[in-house]
Amino acid sequence: MGAQFFISDEKGNIRFTKEGREYLKPIFELAGININEIQTIKLYKQARKQVSPYFMQHLSNRASSWPDTDQFKLLRAAIFGSDDDLVQEVSRFETKKKIKLVK
Numbered sequence: 020m021g022a023q024f025f026i027s028d029e030k031g032n033i034r035f036t037k038e039g040r041e042y043l044k045p046i047f048e049l050a051g052i053n054i055n056e057i058q059t060i061k062l063y064k065q066a067r068k069q070v071s072p073y074f075m076q077h078l079s080n081r082a083s084s085w086p087d088t089d090q091f092k093l094l095r096a097a098i099f100g101s102d103d104d105l106v107q108e109v110s111r112f113e114t115k116k117k118i119k120l121v122k
Contacts, residue, residue, distance in 0.1 A: 024036060024039030025063065035054065047066055050069050050072075050073050082094075089111075
């Protein structure tokens with residue numbers, strides 16, 4: 020189950036949860052949006068549309084704190100790398116997996 024980012028009432032007013040505020044605030048900030056000004060579902064949807072061009076930057080910011088494991092290297096290659104980077108990382112990953120099976 021995913022995180023609940025906000026709680027809404029029957030009139031369409033919203034209040035962000037702690038998780039929603041922590042997750043969404045950095046994304047909205049990339050587009051110059053103050054999360055405290057988003058008080059309705061309509062404004063939330065408009066804000067999400069506005070930040071969509073910044074999503075890859077947000078993902079890159081998050082990826083900088085990912086661990087340096089084989090799985091995350093593969094994920095980074097899939098998201099940010101070229102086709103050649105991905106092919107190389109998949110090959111390296113599969114080779115390493117085979118080596119572990121032989122041990």
